[in-house]
Each structure stands twice: as C-alpha cells, then as structure tokens.
Amino acid sequence: MLHVDQVCKSYPTAEGLVAVLSGVSLDLGPGESLALTGESGSGKSTLLHLVAGLDAVDSGTITVAGTALGGLDDAGRAALRRDRIGLVFQQFNLIPSLNVAANLSFQARLAGRHDRIWAAHLTEALGLTALVHRYPEQLSGGQQQRVAIGRALAARPALILADEPTGNLDEATGDAVIGLMLGLVAEAGASLLMVTHSERLAARLDRRLHLRAGKVAP
Numbered sequence: 001m002l003h004v005d006q007v008c009k010s011y012p013t014a015e016g017l018v019a020v021l022s023g024v025s026l027d028l029g030p031g032e033s034l035a036l037t038g039e040s041g042s043g044k045s046t047l048l049h050l051v052a053g054l055d056a057v058d059s060g061t062i063t064v065a066g067t068a069l070g071g072l073d074d075a076g077r078a079a080l081r082r083d084r085i086g087l088v089f090q091q092f093n094l095i096p097s098l099n100v101a102a103n104l105s106f107q108a109r110l111a112g113r114h115d116r117i118w119a120a121h122l123t124e125a126l127g128l129t130a131l132v133h134r135y136p137e138q139l140s141g142g143q144q145q146r147v148a149i150g151r152a153l154a155a156r157p158a159l160i161l162a163d164e165p166t167g168n169l170d171e172a173t174g175d176a177v178i179g180l181m182l183g184l185v186a187e188a189g190a191s192l193l194m195v196t197h198s199e200r201l202a203a204r205l206d207r208r209l210h211l212r213a214g215k216v217a218p
C-alpha cells in the first residue's frame, strides 16, 4: 500500500543545506498500522509530508496505492491525496464556516466519493450525531479531532496519515480518540502511518519505526 525507498530530503538553511532524511525506507501493507517515533527534529513530519505529496523528495521513491509520486505533477499529487489519502493533523484543520456534517463529508464530496450510509456510520461511531449542526468553534478539541478523523475516512482512502493526532488533547481524551480512529481505520481496511511521541500510543499500532537524525534506527 505504501512503499518508501531510500528517500533523502535536505532543506536550505542559513548554514547551508541540512539533510533531514538520509535514505529512509519503509513498507506498509494493506490494513497495516505503523507508528513513526523519534526525537524532535528527527524528520518524522517531513517524511509524512513527503508521503502526502505536500513536498517533493530530493532522491528515492514513494509509491502510494500503486502510484509513484515522482511521476505526478502538482495536480496529480493533489488528486491522489484527495482520492486515496486521509490526513489527520494535531491542529484539526476543520473549515470554520462549515458545520460538523459538512466538514465530515467535504473531502469525500470533492473526490466524488461521498457515501451517505458510510458518512452516517462514521458520524454515529464517532459520537457526533448530536453535534452535526454545530460549527468547529462550538466544539471541544476532542470533538474537533473526531470530526477530522471522520473527514479523513469519509472517502474510504487507502492510507491514513496522522501527525500527532492527539498532541492537543489530554491523555484520557487522546486515548479515546485513538481507540475510535484505530477501530474505524480497521473497519475501512485502510493502512495507517501515525507520527507520535507517545510510547503508549505507538504500542497500540501493529509496528513501529524509530527515526534517529533522519535515518531508520536499527
């Protein structure tokens, strides 16, 4: 489902080019979940952005659901992201002017993959039924993140990418949100790549990959 092969990425800084990822490889099968851990600055978010096609590799290849990102232009990467990838970020990133129901189905509608029954199931499973007419500013952080998880899954993507999805939540809320996400990711048959600082949360996923200074730790 996801193949990352020998990916390298550097950024220009005032001190010159700084290597952030140096030959990172990983494989994620259908329905598999992988926790990406590592110290601050080890390159976790950079790798997630590259897999999402939000940035381009310097060298190496990334293949998502059989499509090599390197062969796509910006529009092609945006289309792949819209149709095959669900993103969950620490900051929720809901659209303030849309209510819960519209936020949840927004990406799936854009992709032409809106499924009323699946959206209703996600809404119910995420405990959002009583909140569908509310707007993001009227929700708690945990509620907002549950909407963001529903949005990420609504188009039935092959791959979910989550960057510190519970980073803005207290521990109990975060644990509950992760439990809901893992259950629904499994139900959707999606693969999950999740960046986390939490050993506890990492242990709930199938496998773990630890990055150290831009390389996979042995």
Ligand SMILES: Nc1ncnc2c1ncn2[C@@H]1O[C@H](COP(=O)(O)OP(=O)(O)OP(=O)(O)O)[C@@H](O)[C@H]1O
Binding pocket: 011, 012, 013, 020, 038, 039, 040, 041, 042, 043, 044, 045, 046, 047
């Ligand atoms: N656009 C950019 N330009 C320059 N340097 C960048 C850029 N993006 C990331 N970096 C640098 O790359 C390194 C890795 O950043 P990254 O955000 O991937 O780390 P991380 O492991 O996700 O860290 P954290 O756990 O703190 O979020 C850092 O030193 C960061 O400053």
